[in-house]
Amino acid sequence: MQTSEKSLLLSGLLLLSLASSATHAAWQSVGKVDTAKQASNTLTVSTNDGAQVQLSMTTPDVVRVRMTQGAAFDADFSYALEQQHAAIGLHVEEDPVTGAITLHADKGEGARVIVQRRPRLSITVYDAQGRVVVGDDLARPMAYDPETGAVEVSKKRSARELYYGFGEKALPLSRHQQYMTMWNSDTPYYPPGLDPLYQTIPFFIALGEGTSYGIFFDNTYRSYFDMGKTDPARYTFGAGGGELNYYVFTGGAERSPANVLRDYTDLTGRGSLPPLWALGYQQSRYSYTPDARVREIAQTFRSKQIPADTIYLDIDYMDGFRIFTWSKQGFPQPEKLIGQLRGEGFHVVTIVDPGIKVDESFAIYRDGRDHAMYTRDAQGNELHAAVWPGACAFPDFTNPQSRAWFGSLYSKFLDQGVAGFWNDMNEPATFPPSNPDESLLTHDPGKTFPLDAQHNGDGLAGNHARYHNVYGMQMARATFEGLHKLRAQNRPFVLTRAGYAGVQRYAAVWTGDNVASWEHLALTIPMLTNLSVSGVPLVGADVGGYAGSPSGELYARWLQAAALTPLFRTHAEIHAKDREPWSYGVRFERINRATIELRYRLLPYIYTLFAQNETNGRPVLRPLWFDYPTDARTLQLDDEFLLGHDLLVAPVVKGGATRRRVYFPNGDAWLDWRDGQRYEGGTSADVSAPIERLPLFLRAGAIIPSQPVIQHTGQTMSTPLTLIVALGADGIGSVYQDAGEGYAYRQGDSRTTRLELHVNELALQIPAASGFQRFAFVEFLGLKSAPKQVSADGNVLSGIAFDRNSKRLRVALPDENVHTVSIQK
Numbered sequence: 001m002q003t004s005e006k007s008l009l010l011s012g013l014l015l016l017s018l019a020s021s022a023t024h025a026a027w028q029s030v031g032k033v034d035t036a037k038q039a040s041n042t043l044t045v046s047t048n049d050g051a052q053v054q055l056s057m058t059t060p061d062v063v064r065v066r067m068t069q070g071a072a073f074d075a076d077f078s079y080a081l082e083q084q085h086a087a088i089g090l091h092v093e094e095d096p097v098t099g100a101i102t103l104h105a106d107k108g109e110g111a112r113v114i115v116q117r118r119p120r121l122s123i124t125v126y127d128a129q130g131r132v133v134v135g136d137d138l139a140r141p142m143a144y145d146p147e148t149g150a151v152e153v154s155k156k157r158s159a160r161e162l163y164y165g166f167g168e169k170a171l172p173l174s175r176h177q178q179y180m181t182m183w184n185s186d187t188p189y190y191p192p193g194l195d196p197l198y199q200t201i202p203f204f205i206a207l208g209e210g211t212s213y214g215i216f217f218d219n220t221y222r223s224y225f226d227m228g229k230t231d232p233a234r235y236t237f238g239a240g241g242g243e244l245n246y247y248v249f250t251g252g253a254e255r256s257p258a259n260v261l262r263d264y265t266d267l268t269g270r271g272s273l274p275p276l277w278a279l280g281y282q283q284s285r286y287s288y289t290p291d292a293r294v295r296e297i298a299q300t301f302r303s304k305q306i307p308a309d310t311i312y313l314d315i316d317y318m319d320g321f322r323i324f325t326w327s328k329q330g331f332p333q334p335e336k337l338i339g340q341l342r343g344e345g346f347h348v349v350t351i352v353d354p355g356i357k358v359d360e361s362f363a364i365y366r367d368g369r370d371h372a373m374y375t376r377d378a379q380g381n382e383l384h385a386a387v388w389p390g391a392c393a394f395p396d397f398t399n400p401q402s403r404a405w406f407g408s409l410y411s412k413f414l415d416q417g418v419a420g421f422w423n424d425m426n427e428p429a430t431f432p433p434s435n436p437d438e439s440l441l442t443h444d445p446g447k448t449f450p451l452d453a454q455h456n457g458d459g460l461a462g463n464h465a466r467y468h469n470v471y472g473m474q475m476a477r478a479t480f481e482g483l484h485k486l487r488a489q490n491r492p493f494v495l496t497r498a499g500y501a502g503v504q505r506y507a508a509v510w511t512g513d514n515v516a517s518w519e520h521l522a523l524t525i526p527m528l529t530n531l532s533v534s535g536v537p538l539v540g541a542d543v544g545g546y547a548g549s550p551s552g553e554l555y556a557r558w559l560q561a562a563a564l565t566p567l568f569r570t571h572a573e574i575h576a577k578d579r580e581p582w583s584y585g586v587r588f589e590r591i592n593r594a595t596i597e598l599r600y601r602l603l604p605y606i607y608t609l610f611a612q613n614e615t616n617g618r619p620v621l622r623p624l625w626f627d628y629p630t631d632a633r634t635l636q637l638d639d640e641f642l643l644g645h646d647l648l649v650a651p652v653v654k655g656g657a658t659r660r661r662v663y664f665p666n667g668d669a670w671l672d673w674r675d676g677q678r679y680e681g682g683t684s685a686d687v688s689a690p691i692e693r694l695p696l697f698l699r700a701g702a703i704i705p706s707q708p709v710i711q712h713t714g715q716t717m718s719t720p721l722t723l724i725v726a727l728g729a730d731g732i733g734s735v736y737q738d739a740g741e742g743y744a745y746r747q748g749d750s751r752t753t754r755l756e757l758h759v760n761e762l763a764l765q766i767p768a769a770s771g772f773q774r775f776a777f778v779e780f781l782g783l784k785s786a787p788k789q790v791s792a793d794g795n796v797l798s799g800i801a802f803d804r805n806s807k808r809l810r811v812a813l814p815d816e817n818v819h820t821v822s823i824q825k
Helices: 003-023 257-268 291-303 334-343 363-370 400-408 411-416 464-486 518-532 552-563 586-601 603-616 713-718
Strands: 033-039 042-047 052-059 062-068 090-094 101-105 112-116 122-126 132-135 151-156 162-165 179-182 203-208 211-217 223-226 234-239 244-249 310-313 347-352 384-387 390-393 420-423 494-496 508-510 641-643 647-649 659-664 670-672 683-688 696-699 703-706 721-726 731-737 751-758 761-765 775-781 789-792 801-803 808-812 820-824
Touching: 033 090, 042 090, 042 101, 052 101, 052 257, 132 151, 132 211, 151 244, 203 257, 211 234, 211 257, 234 244, 244 257, 291 310, 291 334, 334 347, 334 411, 363 390, 363 400, 400 464, 411 464, 420 464, 464 494, 518 552, 518 641, 552 586, 586 603, 603 641, 603 703, 603 731, 696 721, 703 731, 721 731, 789 808
Parallel strands: 310 347, 347 420, 420 494, 494 508, 721 775
Antiparallel strands: 033 042, 042 052, 052 062, 062 244, 090 101, 101 112, 112 122, 122 132, 151 234, 162 203, 179 223, 203 211, 211 244, 223 234, 384 390, 641 647, 647 696, 659 683, 670 696, 703 721, 731 751, 751 761, 761 820, 775 808, 789 820, 801 808
16 A cells, blocks of 8 residues: 555544544534523524524625524634624514514515524524525534534535535535535645645535525634535534534525625625736746746746746745745845846745744744744743744734734845745644654644644634634735735735635635646636635636646646636646746647737736626636526536636646537527637537637627737736627626726726627727726627628728638727727628
8 A cells, every 4th residue: 555545544534533523422402492682683592501592694685693502602703704794683573372583684675584492493594585595404403512612503405405615625516415624734735535625714605496595604613514425414514612603695685606605705805906917827836946047937938928927936945944035045136136037027926934943043033032923832832843944933823913023024025026925834734743653644633733732813812723724814814914014005916825714805825736637637627616606716726736747738738727717827846847838849838828828818808807806706717507506507517617707618627638528508608719609508519629729618798808918917008908799699798907006996096898789789888098908909709701891980990800710800999989889791
């Protein structure tokens, strides 16, 4: 048996042992309701077993439930919430015969909640139409374990209800009949099915018979979700400590996934627009060193005219892995290097780990020690553990003073020109003991802090068992807030490996140390789409797989699959072969250049999607079911995705394939990006997919902004915009524009162009404004032949070009004052 197999076997045995322990814990039902009192927009019920349960509503469509086994609740504090949401007014009434309690918003709209008193407390949520959204399962009632502090609840489920979200899981698209653990873990080279991984987002969207709801279990302890695996009649979630504190999102009158995600991100926040440069192509490896190698990489991108915006520096740029230092041998003049790269249109992102080397000669360590900024062990001493620099101390990121101190450390690197920061190893990850028998476990307990380590908890002191899952998120927060304070005029770019619900307010997320295999390429689609519907818009996976060396074919296909995902980064481990777009010979260099060029052509559309996400929470990257929840064929389709509402992407994820089967969701027709061929919704087709081609389709009626190929986003403002119009249905669209950096857009320094297509006429409402990319062309897709004439505001245009092979008609706009462009066939 190989070491990796032993590791997985031992991990499985450990999980079974933990599950067995939970099964035999002294669980106690909350019992029947004794008293019920309404106060301050909250209904509090006490049970005959001494539990307290609170019910409230944050909106008419969002219900909150809290349960504690003691006489009083904890302070109402959450790292997940953007701000504490006040409960709205409630109307509460009691049935004089059954004693059942009904509550709803005091204005009468929205969800209704019915609390049954006997034979034991149960809670059922209904929508405004009186349909059951979700209800407790009396066979497994709300319960707690007075010995361990564990809490749990079970909900009834229908046989056809599916579940999505849960953050980062190496699982199929739908998580029904899966058992999942929420515990941030350092899991390099994870195989499909391994759980848990790096991120904890205990939120999911349920979908059954076309209607949705969501649940967010806001508990930072190790938690779990059994989504019908143990018993298909119910799902169960709980945690090893803390309160049973969860929200039910009913999805409003439409019961739609979009409404559920909107309400969840209203609660947990949305990220501000990323800087435009962060949406360009990013190149990384462990490690580009010395500085001459970094220059060589940058110069090769420019000489070969392969667009790129970002180069990453991994841990070898540092002096002995001490954070915020530079290797004197490898990077003797970092400011000069970064300045040269900036002059060529590159932004530099450096890695920053939480471990600070215990070294009396290291000023940062001494300063943190002298000001008590570090996590403490159970005895109150400075916690030390081994990571890359050796013995390290670790800031207590749950302490606001520690966050502010750590955030201030970025000042020097910002002054030197570093543009963004990559927080790694922040699960937190530590090196396990050297005993080989102890290091076989994938989820080795020695790979993180002891559970009895002590944290400030923003004034709610607690142990690491309570705060482990938020450590990485709070590091990202310290980074984001520090950067914002130091450079208020810029939008911070932070990339984090670990996080908790709400991490989207601070950072982008990637899927950690994946593997160079076709299996992992296919896995990226369900992983990233589920992260997206967990509220995190800026997500990506290491192109080519971090571990190992992909073939030219695998790398080219992975690059295609990733080109239209939000975060577009190649990364590789230290021993991997060279993995740049030109590393596989002239043929693959040409293919890979075209793939990256496609990304840059569509940046105006991608940027518009991020602006919309900040407003309404709709994900940039979407599984097909998100926009087509009533189409049963989309519900478990995990090898296609939507970019916004208008682009359908069907990557090739199997080696040697030159064709693939594509399903087109029911409700819209779709046009092939390459040649305009039309496919009806609700049908499947075998499409040609030679190695040079990413199967890509536009929704009929879509209006997509695009631009010419540029080498980096610094060239954006000087390039004209082209609107690509997919004929064959009426449609509406918009284009968002701002400076691509800073926060002036929040004071109105932006413009949004409204577009509407009716049959063969495009209506444009372009606000008169300067300083933005100009609208210069319209390109109609889907024509079988050249039209008789094209007019703008009734005036016949000349100089139009029709390409019969691509079925595209290109029309130059006279100026931005045009209101209509019409085609006469």
